[in-house]
Amino acid sequence: MALGFRFSEYVPPQEDKPNFDSLLKIFMQLVTVTSGDVAEALSWLSSLDKQYKLTGDDYGIGDFIEDLKKQGYLDEDPQRQGSFQLSAKSEQGIRKSALEEIFGKLKKSGKGNHATPHTGTGDEATTDRREYRFGDTLEQISMTDSIRNAQINHGLGDFRLTEQDLEVNETEHKSQSSTVLMIDISHSMILYGEDRITPAKKVAMALAELVKQKYPKDTLDVIVFGNDAWQIEIKDLPYLEVGPYHTNTVAGLELAMDILRKRKTANKQIFMITDGKPTCLKEGIHYYKNSFGLDRKVVNKTLNLAAQCRRIKVPITTFMIASDPYLQQFVEEFTKVNNGQAYYSSLKGLGHLVFRDYRRNRKKTF
Known part of the structure; x- marks a missing residue:
């Protein structure tokens, strides 16, 4: 008997009807890209529905919005009547969605899950x-x-x-660990048609959720840096936007060191997600800026801080989402001075690198 193949037109499987959960996943992605703008995210969702027929006759976007309100994902915006804002439940949902997207689903673990080389009365x-x-x-x-x-x-x-x-x-x-995550919000994070800030936000949200679920004794502080640096709450990550800023890496490192000095844990580290070179310093009330090439005045102060972190045993892991050879050369010099680690990543692989390094570093005693 001859063996052969019979081909027919592929018909993708169709869901019996659209459901709330499938639309919620899309909404969580959109609201991250729009930095927490609910109205814009719903507008995009409606456009996608029109183009790809996400909903059917029995369940539409209006029904989905009502379900978002009923299930506590949206709150009334006190500043604008008839408008909505994300609830605390939504903010946590966005973090969980980022964690699942980047690192897969994790089962909740017990507290203090970082092994050290020490044994004995533990x-x-x-x-x-x-x-x-x-x-x-x-x-x-x-x-x-x-x-x-x-x-x-x-x-x-x-x-x-x-x-x-x-x-x-x-x-x-x-062991317990204290981590500061630095996120570059300079203008270059959205230049040249590339959205680099959304993947950076997803990584930060996923890391925050990872620490909460798997390492509840750890601390994670998030700071952003442009012309200046400031600390933000984890709940504010979905709303993070790029500004018309230069890159003041010195200010970011100084703030990170200040935060870690107050932590009583033995294991401390800094993660820095950036796509560009340091281009800015603050001198008194004035800013010194130079976006052309690597300015040695800015670079030297940045390297001095890297050396200070090494002396107080705070390793810095740099995730560079750019491929320019001269930028990689700077990062290599920065990493050597700090005795830290550096990764050059595409946007797609960024999350896996962060989590892989986070888990490995937790197994060290610095």
């Missing part, structure tokens, strides 16, 4: 066993294993329990 018991050491507590001794050892070592007829028979349940120290 925070959590493991399945490992070891010999008794002076200072081990009675609660750490595995009685079943110790009695078995005594029977093997001395025989059933001469049962006695000696120090050499004792086995101890090994425990692990679980």
Whole structure:
């Protein structure tokens, strides 16, 4: 019997009817791109519906908006009658959506989940066993294993329990970590037709949700830097916008160091997402700016701060979303001075690099 193939026209599977969850995923993406502008996001959603027929006769965009209100995703805007703003539930939903998009779905884990190389009297018991050491507590001794050892070592007829028979349940120290995430909001983040700020926001939101779910004892502070640097709340990340700014990396690093000095944890680090070179300094009330090439006055002050971070054992991981060779040369010099790490990433791969490095760094003791 001859074997062959029969071809027919592919008909994509159709949902029986549009549902709230599928539209919500699209809405979460759109409201991130529009920096939290609900009206603009819904306008875009309506345009997409018109073009791609996202809804049907039984469930339209109007129904979806009503469901958003009923389920607590939208609040009335007190400044504009008849308008809506994102609720706290939406802000958390956007962070979860970013986490799932970038890093996949995570199961909630216990607190203090960063392993260190240290063992002994730690925070959590493991399945490992070891010999008794002076200072081990009675609660750490595995009685079943110790009695078995005594029977093997001395025989059933001469049962006695000696120090050499004792086995101890090994425990692990679980470290806490303090991280400052720096996000470049200079004008170059939207230049040349590339939207680099939206992926940066998604990474920040996903990292915040990762810390909340998996490492609840950790701290994560987010700062933005343009001509100046300032701290923002995690709940404000969806609303982050690029400004007509230069790149004052020095101000960002100074603020990050100030924040980390106040943290009592032993493990501290800085993540910096940027697409450009430092181009700005603040001198008193005036700004020194130079967007042409690498200005040594600006670069040297930036490198001095990188060295200061190294001296206080704060590694800096730089995620450069640009491919210019002279910018990579600067980042390599910056990284060498700090003894940190650097990644040159496409926008698509940025999130995976951040999370991979976050988890690896948490396993160190700096």
